Amino acid sequence: MSELHKFIFEGLPVRGALVVLDDAWQDMIAKRSEAGKFPQPVQNLLGEMAAAAMLMQANIKFNGAVVLQIQGDGPLKIAVAEVQPDFAVRATASLHGEVSEQDQFSDMVNVNNAGRCAITLDPKDRLPGQQPYQGVVPLYDDSGEKINQLSEVLQHYMLQSEQLDTCLVLAANDTRAAGLLIQRLPLAGEGNLGVPSESNEDGIGKSDDYNRIATLASSLTSEELLTLGVEDLLHRLFWEEPIARFIPPQGVDKPRFQCSCSRERVSGMLHSLGADEVDSIIAERGDVEVGCEFCGAMYRFDPVDSAQLFAPSSASPPDVLQ
Numbered sequence: 435m436s437e438l439h440k441f442i443f444e445g446l447p448v449r450g451a452l453v454v455l456d457d458a459w460q461d462m463i464a465k466r467s468e469a470g471k472f473p474q475p476v477q478n479l480l481g482e483m484a485a486a487a488m489l490m491q492a493n494i495k496f497n498g499a500v501v502l503q504i505q506g507d508g509p510l511k512i513a514v515a516e517v518q519p520d521f522a523v524r525a526t527a528s529l530h531g532e533v534s535e536q537d538q539f540s541d542m543v544n545v546n547n548a549g550r551c552a553i554t555l556d557p558k559d560r561l562p563g564q565q566p567y568q569g570v571v572p573l574y575d576d577s578g579e580k581i582n583q584l585s586e587v588l589q590h591y592m593l594q595s596e597q598l599d600t601c602l603v604l605a606a607n608d609t610r611a612a613g614l615l616i617q618r619l620p621l622a623g624e625g626n627l628g629v630p631s632e633s634n635e636d637g638i639g640k641s642d643d644y645n646r647i648a649t650l651a652s653s654l655t656s657e658e659l660l661t662l663g664v665e666d667l668l669h670r671l672f673w674e675e676p677i678a679r680f681i682p683p684q685g686v687d688k689p690r691f692q693c694s695c696s697r698e699r700v701s702g703m704l705h706s707l708g709a710d711e712v713d714s715i716i717a718e719r720g721d722v723e724v725g726c727e728f729c730g731a732m733y734r735f736d737p738v739d740s741a742q743l744f745a746p747s748s749a750s751p752p753d754v755l756q
């Protein structure tokens with residue numbers, strides 16, 4: 435089962451979220467395996483990214499996709515995880531070199547300290563010309579030392595961009611991708627559900643309550659995160675703390691693997707390529723095939739489809755593939 439739980443520490447300026455992706459993650463791996471399995475370190479990183487993007491989506495009031503992307507300078511060129519407001523998640527990676535089983539985070543994406551991590555908030559109803567919000571951080575710390583864990587990169591990002599102390603624990607294997615987020619906020623209680631508006635820099639590192647709870651959270655091992663149930667995890671860590679839980683997303687809004695690709699979106703992409711380009715591919719190969727890198731779906735357009743696509747009646751192009 436895949437679950438997402440949000441909670442606050444009553445009366446304290448601290449909030450948290452815990453995500454466990456079991457079936458959602460297994461579905462994602464199964465779909466991907468049809469197109470070829472990623473090396474284990476790449477797959478595990480994608481799992482951690484999916485869990486992290488889920489926690490970020492849970493943590494903001496924003497109607498749009500949270501896209502977490504690593505642009506690597508090593509054998510792993512791009513890794514991306516995307517979570518929609520209804521907690522549909524998808525992830526993929528693009529390699530241009532060998533990743534070995536022993537490779538660590540830096541070996542894959544930050545060989546020359548030129549790797550980057552981008553966090554994009556892409557509004558669902560984006561106006562024409564409106565750019566999505568994007569924050570980009572390097573994969574090294576303030577002293578230039580390579581950071582060797584995704585969780586540390588994101589903690590660093592949140593401290594810099596939002597002046598929020600954040601503790602993240604992430605882990606993934608073949609059956610589960612999971613994460614725990616603990617964050618200090620300027621206000622205690624209900625007020626800490628929203629995004630803080632005022633500058634919060636003065637409080638960094640100074641809340642005893644946050645420091646105590648973050649220390650508890652960081653004692654969580656990968657093994658525990660990958661094997662225990664949600665109730666056991668929360669109880670084991672925070673049994674002495676005043677936790678108030680929120681009703682988790684249910685039913686169709688539960689965390690799940692779901693790809694947003696569609697024939698319509700691929701049509702839009704082909705439309706933007708133009709009739710000449712598409713016709714020349716068809717002349718050469720007989721049809722045009724476009725595969726989705728996230729879910730492996732294959733969309734095929736034969737000469738009849740192409741003629742329809744560029745018929746005068748379809749003058750207004752559908753949404754461009756995202």
Ligand SMILES: [Zn+2]
Pocket residue numbers: 693694695696726727728729730731
């Ligand atoms: Zn797809």
